[in-house]
Amino acid sequence: MRRADRLFQIIQILRRSTRPVTAGEIAAELEVSTRTVYRDIADLIAQRVPVQGEAGFGYILDDAFDMPPLMLTPDEIEAAVLGAQWVAGRGDPVLANAARDLIAKITSVVPERLRPFIADPTIGTRPCGLRVADSIDLAHVRTWVREGRKIRLLYGDERGERTDRIVWPVIIGFLDDIRMLAAWCELRQDFRHFRTDRIITAEFLDVRYDSRPSVLRQRWKRHLDEKPAVGRNTSPVRP
Known part of the structure; x- marks a missing residue:
């Protein structure tokens, strides 16, 4: 790897990390010696790249630092x-x-x-196997997810039974053949997953739920961790 490329990769490693990165970790990823990393870090600092830290502790990149956004490999x-x-x-x-x-x-x-x-990329995806159309405006849903607002759903399950629910949307899951809306359901007082093609009607309420979206998302992730079979299942989870 050329030195210039290596310096760029060190910046990328530091930029994507949320904690200090040790010279040993950088060296392992770049397949070079720690001595080379120490020398490269010193060169970056000499070029006024705002790298902070020290040997044995690790290095971080100042949040204010930016590079031309399209220096892509x-x-x-x-x-x-x-x-x-x-x-x-x-x-x-x-x-x-x-x-x-x-x-x-x-x-x-x-x-x-x-x-x-x-x-002419060397990789690609297979054709979409989506079999059914969404019955809800997903762009609108994404806005409500970000803003932490409630949605009223009329939902039909696989048996055709309909229920009226108010949900707190968490995330939209894109699978190969269907799409799912993960949400906190006020009716069930728990997280549920709704197939978007089984949503009969949706009313976007101008009401915020009593939590920050990021906190609700963390609660949902813990819910999946506690129920691994649900987290791994690619079929819809019956509410």
Whole structure:
């Protein structure tokens, strides 16, 4: 690996971490010696890159630091294109268009030598197997998830039984053939997962639930950890 590429990768490692990263961890990822990492860190600091820390403790990158956003490696470009391809084929119309716009923006600004990685990627996704249409505006749902607002659902289960519920939306899950809405259900007083094609009607209430969205999401993740069979099941969880 060229020295310039190695310095860039060190910055990337520090930028994606939420804790101090030791020279040993950096060396293991880059497959170099810790002495090389110490020397590279010193060079970055000499170039006024705001790296803080010390040997034995670890290093962090100041949050204010930024680099040109499209200094991408070929692997990063293919990762972005692969993700965008998946979303374009499986996302709701708003997300699908955003994914196509993302690919177009990356194509327009990366150097010419990197464009073949977008035009002729070495990886791809299989065609979407989505069998059913959503019965709820997912773009609207995403806004309500971010704002912490409630939704009233008329929901039909696999037996055709209908229930009227008020839910606190947590996250939308995109599977190969269906989409799921994870939410706290006021009727059941627990987390439930709703297939979006089985939602009969949805009313977006201008009412915030009594929690921050990030806190509710953490509660949902703990719920999955406590019930691993639910977290791993790709079939809908019956409310």
